[in-house]
Amino acid sequence: ATAQSSVVVEEQENAPTISRHIYGHFAEHLGRCIYGGFYVGEDSEIPNTAGVRTDIIEALKEIKIPNLRWPGGCFADTYHWKDGIGPREDRPTIVNQWWGGVTEDNSFGTHDFLNLCEELDAEPYLAANIGSGTVQEFTDWIQYVNHDGESPMANLRRENGRENPWGVKYWGVGNEMWGCGGNMTPEYYANLYRQYATFMSSWDNDSGIYRIASGANVDDYHWTEVLMRDVPKHLIEGVALHSYSFVEWESKGPAVDFNELQYFKTIERALNMETLVQKHTAIMDKYDPDGKIDLIVDEWGGWYNVEEGTNPGFLYQQNTMRDAMIAGATLNIFNNHSDRVKMANLAQTVNVLQAVILTDDEKMILTPTYHVMKMYAVHQDATRLEIELETDSYEYQGEKVPAISVSASKDSQGKVHISLVNVDMNKAHDVALDLTSLNLKKAVASILSSDDVHNHNSFDNPDKIQVEEFNDFKFKKGNLSVEMAPFSVVVFEVN
Ligand code: AHR
Numbered sequence: 125a126t127a128q129s130s131v132v133v134e135e136q137e138n139a140p141t142i143s144r145h146i147y148g149h150f151a152e153h154l155g156r157c158i159y160g161g162f163y164v165g166e167d168s169e170i171p172n173t174a175g176v177r178t179d180i181i182e183a184l185k186e187i188k189i190p191n192l193r194w195p196g197g198c199f200a201d202t203y204h205w206k207d208g209i210g211p212r213e214d215r216p217t218i219v220n221q222w223w224g225g226v227t228e229d230n231s232f233g234t235h236d237f238l239n240l241c242e243e244l245d246a247e248p249y250l251a252a253n254i255g256s257g258t259v260q261e262f263t264d265w266i267q268y269v270n271h272d273g274e275s276p277m278a279n280l281r282r283e284n285g286r287e288n289p290w291g292v293k294y295w296g297v298g299n300e301m302w303g304c305g306g307n308m309t310p311e312y313y314a315n316l317y318r319q320y321a322t323f324m325s326s327w328d329n330d331s332g333i334y335r336i337a338s339g340a341n342v343d344d345y346h347w348t349e350v351l352m353r354d355v356p357k358h359l360i361e362g363v364a365l366h367s368y369s370f371v372e373w374e375s376k377g378p379a380v381d382f383n384e385l386q387y388f389k390t391i392e393r394a395l396n397m398e399t400l401v402q403k404h405t406a407i408m409d410k411y412d413p414d415g416k417i418d419l420i421v422d423e424w425g426g427w428y429n430v431e432e433g434t435n436p437g438f439l440y441q442q443n444t445m446r447d448a449m450i451a452g453a454t455l456n457i458f459n460n461h462s463d464r465v466k467m468a469n470l471a472q473t474v475n476v477l478q479a480v481i482l483t484d485d486e487k488m489i490l491t492p493t494y495h496v497m498k499m500y501a502v503h504q505d506a507t508r509l510e511i512e513l514e515t516d517s518y519e520y521q522g523e524k525v526p527a528i529s530v531s532a533s534k535d536s537q538g539k540v541h542i543s544l545v546n547v548d549m550n551k552a553h554d555v556a557l558d559l560t561s562l563n564l565k566k567a568v569a570s571i572l573s574s575d576d577v578h579n580h581n582s583f584d585n586p587d588k589i590q591v592e593e594f595n596d597f598k599f600k601k602g603n604l605s606v607e608m609a610p611f612s613v614v615v616f617e618v619n
Pocket residue numbers: 152196197198199299300423471472477
């Protein structure tokens with residue numbers, strides 16, 4: 125019943141580091157991501173640290189969350205940060221115009237978010253309001269969080285109880301400026317970007333300031349071309365890209381009860397990230413041959429119909445073994461392109477889209493996607509290894525996608541990690557890995573698999589899908605062979 129694929133893993137001269145920031149996350153004011161997700165408030169009976177659920181903090185530390193993007197998304201271009209500082213009782217409300225039209229009380233603001241990032245030991249990535257804000261509002265925010273000396277905004281921060289600046293390095297200059305950020309043309313946005321970027325000072329932040337331009341929607345190569353052409357190199361550090369996986373935008377399909385056609389189409393879209401990264405990179409190479417500007421995939425993941433009975437504007441969906449396939453294969457793509465892809469953010473951390481965590485009152489569950497993130501954390505900041513892959517296909521009604529996806533790295537202790545994914549919904553695939561050039565002796569492995577691709581963790585059965593030890597492989601004289609079960613992820617540690 126099996127088919128054969130082969131992989132050669134080798135060391136490469138001047139190999140890039142797989143930035144830990146590829147394993148980043150995204151938390152928008154959307155549905156129950158912040159309010160009723162992360163943030164329950166200090167008076168909640170749910171155990172919390174300054175209002176943020178302690179169980180969520182612990183779970184995110186476990187996967188070594190490297191960065192967190194906030195407050196949006198589309199919400200970012202409506203957000204006025206000054207409304208979210210100072211005494212809570214004095215804060216104005218805001219109507220979340222993009223997501224369900226709900227009224228928020230601004231109780232989770234800049235201090236709450238940046239203190240949370242400190243608690244998580246994650247880098248904050250702030251997305252600023254370009255769509256409906258001003259240069260002054262933006263530069264005040266930077267001064268407020270980063271200025272160490274005497275200044276109007278640093279003094280205001282101190283009045284609000286925080287002496288030391290947080291030192292925020294990563295800043296998004298708007299979000300989806302081709303859509304919810306203002307429906308701009310790339311030419312117009314490139315000019316606006318130049319204006320905003322000019323006034324972004326790093327103040328006293330030792331690590332400098334890292335400016336990320338709002339990037340292309342999927343295969344809008346023209347957008348990347350114009351930004352790379354029109355923005356001077358000294359004003360930009362990163363260019364973003366967004367791409368989600370679904371059956372079709374107009375009809376995204378169910379999160380759990382999908383049929384094989386819907387599975388195949390969603391996986392095909394996820395695997396298309398390979399083409400997107402290659403083509404956007406080729407444009408960047410043309411204008412930036414030295415690779416100074418990074419590609420930042422700051423929104424990616426599966427996007428389906430919301431769960432029945434939930435607010436359509438809240439984007440709450442379950443997370444199955446299909447999502448584990450999307451996560452495993454997409455992260456392999458980012459690892460393999462880690463010379464250009466330096467950061468990525470899965471959308472979104474809690475209760476929204478392809479979440480790693482779901483909550484229901486005091487209950488919390490970890491999704492299959494969470495487990496993939498945990499298995500893959502070994503790649504963070506490791507040196508990438510070179511892969512040559514010949515893969516068999518996964519075929520559905522005459523259409524084909526590659527069945528096997530793989531990436532590999534070597535960590536600071538010399539341990540090699542290889543992450544393998546078989547996206548085939550029906551067939552196991554034999555994979556023969558040639559590691560002979562690496563001179564390794566011993567292999568151990570872990571697996572995420574299940575007997576039905578629709579399986580997921582639920583509040584009644586939170587541990588249905590878990591990572592398990594895996595021994596069903598052969599390792600002899602540098603040759604590793606394994607039968608990859610349908611829709612499974614395996615991570616090997618070899619040394
Ligand atoms: O992640 C949900 C939404 O998707 C974000 O707010 C927006 O940037 C994108 O369209």
